[in-house]
Amino acid sequence: MTKTNDFDAIMLNRRSVREYDPNVKIPRRDMLEMIQKATRAPSSVNLQPWRFVVVDSDEGKANLRPLVRWNTRQNDTSAAMVLIFGDLHCFEYGEEIYAKAVAEGKLSEEEKDRQLAEIIPEYKSFPKEKMKKVVRLDSCLSAMQFMLVARSYGYDTNPIAGFDHAELAERVGLDKERYVPVLMLAIGKALEPGEETVRLDAAQITTFK
Amino acid sequence: MTKTNDFDAIMLNRRSVREYDPNVKIPRRDMLEMIQKATRAPSSVNLQPWRFVVVDSDEGKANLRPLVRWNTRQNDTSAAMVLIFGDLHCFEYGEEIYAKAVAEGKLSEEEKDRQLAEIIPEYKSFPKEKMKKVVRLDSCLSAMQFMLVARSYGYDTNPIAGFDHAELAERVGLDKERYVPVLMLAIGKALEPGEETVRLDAAQITTFK
Numbered sequence: 001m002t003k004t005n006d007f008d009a010i011m012l013n014r015r016s017v018r019e020y021d022p023n024v025k026i027p028r029r030d031m032l033e034m035i036q037k038a039t040r041a042p043s044s045v046n047l048q049p050w051r052f053v054v055v056d057s058d059e060g061k062a063n064l065r066p067l068v069r070w071n072t073r074q075n076d077t078s079a080a081m082v083l084i085f086g087d088l089h090c091f092e093y094g095e096e097i098y099a100k101a102v103a104e105g106k107l108s109e110e111e112k113d114r115q116l117a118e119i120i121p122e123y124k125s126f127p128k129e130k131m132k133k134v135v136r137l138d139s140c141l142s143a144m145q146f147m148l149v150a151r152s153y154g155y156d157t158n159p160i161a162g163f164d165h166a167e168l169a170e171r172v173g174l175d176k177e178r179y180v181p182v183l184m185l186a187i188g189k190a191l192e193p194g195e196e197t198v199r200l201d202a203a204q205i206t207t208f209k
Numbered sequence: 210m211t212k213t214n215d216f217d218a219i220m221l222n223r224r225s226v227r228e229y230d231p232n233v234k235i236p237r238r239d240m241l242e243m244i245q246k247a248t249r250a251p252s253s254v255n256l257q258p259w260r261f262v263v264v265d266s267d268e269g270k271a272n273l274r275p276l277v278r279w280n281t282r283q284n285d286t287s288a289a290m291v292l293i294f295g296d297l298h299c300f301e302y303g304e305e306i307y308a309k310a311v312a313e314g315k316l317s318e319e320e321k322d323r324q325l326a327e328i329i330p331e332y333k334s335f336p337k338e339k340m341k342k343v344v345r346l347d348s349c350l351s352a353m354q355f356m357l358v359a360r361s362y363g364y365d366t367n368p369i370a371g372f373d374h375a376e377l378a379e380r381v382g383l384d385k386e387r388y389v390p391v392l393m394l395a396i397g398k399a400l401e402p403g404e405e406t407v408r409l410d411a412a413q414i415t416t417f418k
Contacts, residue, residue: 007216007361011354016251028417036411041353042225042368046406052415060418093409100407107404136342137370137392140349144250145220148357152216159251161346172418183346195316197255198309200302202245206261208237209269209381 003154010151015194017156017186020077024189025056026155031080034153038146043138045119046097049090050139051179053172056080067164067171074158074186081186083172084143085179086135091123132180139182150187156194160184212363219360224403226365226395229286233398234265235364240289243362247355252347254328255306258299259348260388262381265289276373276380283367283395290395292381293352294388295344300332341389348391359396365403369393 004010035052043049055064061075064083068075075081094116101107126134147157161183169176213219244261252258264273270284277284284290303325310316316324335343356366370392378385 005216007214007219007357010216011246011358012249014249014251031417032411032415035415036408037220039408039411039414040221040223042223042356044370048409048414050414052411053418054415055418057418063418097407097409100409104405104407106407133345134370136345137349140346141353141368144350144353145357147251148216148354149220159350161253161343172416196313198306198313198315199245199248200257200306200309202241202248202261205248205257205259206241206244206263207381208240209262209264209266209272 004152010148014147014151015156015196016158017188017190017194018074018158019191020074020079020156020186020188021191022077024079026079026187028054028056030153031056034146034149037149038142041138041142041145043141044134045115045123047090047094047119047123048097048138049087049135050142051085051087053083053085053174054080055083055172063171067167068160068184069162069164071160071162071186074160077188077191078186079155079188081184082146083168083184084139084182085169085174086132086139086182088128088131088135088178088180090135091120094120094123135180136182143183143185146185150185154189155187156190158186160186213361219357223356223360224365224405225367226397226399226403227283227367228400229283229288229365229395229397230400231286233288235288235396237263237265239362240265243355243358246358247351250347250351250354252350253343254324254332256299256303256328256332257306257347258296258344259351260294260296262292262294262383263289264292264381272380276376277369277393278371278373280369280371280395283369286397286400287395288364288397290393291355292377292393293348293391294378294383295341295348295391297337297340297344297387297389299344300329303329303332344389345391352392352394355394359394363398364396365399367395367403369395
């Protein structure tokens with residue numbers, strides 16, 4: 001797989017890859033570039049609750065290994081394991097995000113104040129379970145976009161939900177009351193192409209009203 | 210916005226659009242084609258729990274209107290409202306999906322039987338809340354891919370989570386015990402371009418380990 005900007009090729013040829021070339025590393029600069037693009041995904045009132053922990057060192061991989069269950073092959077051979085968390089306190093960035101929009105001329109100061117005065121108290125008042133739903137939803141949108149961006153950079157991925165959710169945040173030094181683990185993505189250069197898989201016909205799963 | 214296969218343009222110029230040209234309709238054939246591509250997204254053990262209800266008729270829109278809260282403008286002007294549900298009984302399609310993979314030479318009969326014998330009882334045993342988490346996660350992945358596919362077809366979208374979740378399934382004739390509403394996507398031709406929005410720097414939301 002080489003770099004490409006061909007959307008159909010990126011989307012239709014993406015496969016889940018479980019074994020990677022262990023010699024391939026991804027420069028952290030490139031990783032940040034990919035995350036920047038992935039986070040062009042939309043989020044609820046633009047609060048961007050996604051947080052990324054990129055485990056790309058041998059020590060980091062060893063630390064993560066006990067929590068990845070049957071996915072040790074991906075952990076051991078990938079260039080990195082990208083852990084995506086949802087931040088239950090994402091509203092704390094509201095002022096910064098909306099001020100940035102004002103600074104870039106995309107929002108007026110008055111509109112910013114008006115919107116934040118509605119959004120922040122509302123989000124603060126959400127019961128924890130509702131907030132978890134919100135941050136998971138948004139984080140998944142950025143996760144899908146990340147998988148596609150990765151492919152445009154010539155990498156393959158594997159989304160992994162089967163890991164020890166209860167232990168993950170603390171294992172990587174995050175407050176487990178604040179950061180909800182959503183998904184892990186293994187990323188690297190495929191050693192062999194992922195398996196082709198089938199899909200149900202769209203007509204089977206779609207109703208028109 | 211015209212049709213394009215330029216991945217960067219699709220992804221980086223996607224914006225949430227709230228007002229559409231009410232005269233634009235999307236042929237159902239094209240809608241199914243877009244859904245087929247969107248569902249190339251990955252899902253947990255390929256059970257593809259996403260289900261789509263495409264509300265594109267005047268009657269359908271009128272029926273939906275009381276549930277979309279402050280999003281009536283999207284409901285009224287879009288070509289369609291695409292409702293994405295997660296199917297808590299998705300494992301009932303396991304046999305069909307895996308048999309299709311065998312028929313297409315992508316899986317051996319033995320491997321199919323071995324995998325299903327593990328997967329189906331496990332999924333059936335999930336507590337309802339855990340199953341909801343799984344189907345929501347997968348459905349969001351396909352939702353993000355749908356938004357990008359829509360753009361490649363020359364349409365704009367708006368993801369909407371603010372609707373009456375408790376009433377939505379029954380309102381469109383689905384069993385609310387089985388189908389979990391995940392996200393609505395308004396789709397159509399933008400009457401004016403969506404607002405530009407900002408993002409936090411990737412370095413702010415990323416830690417390397």
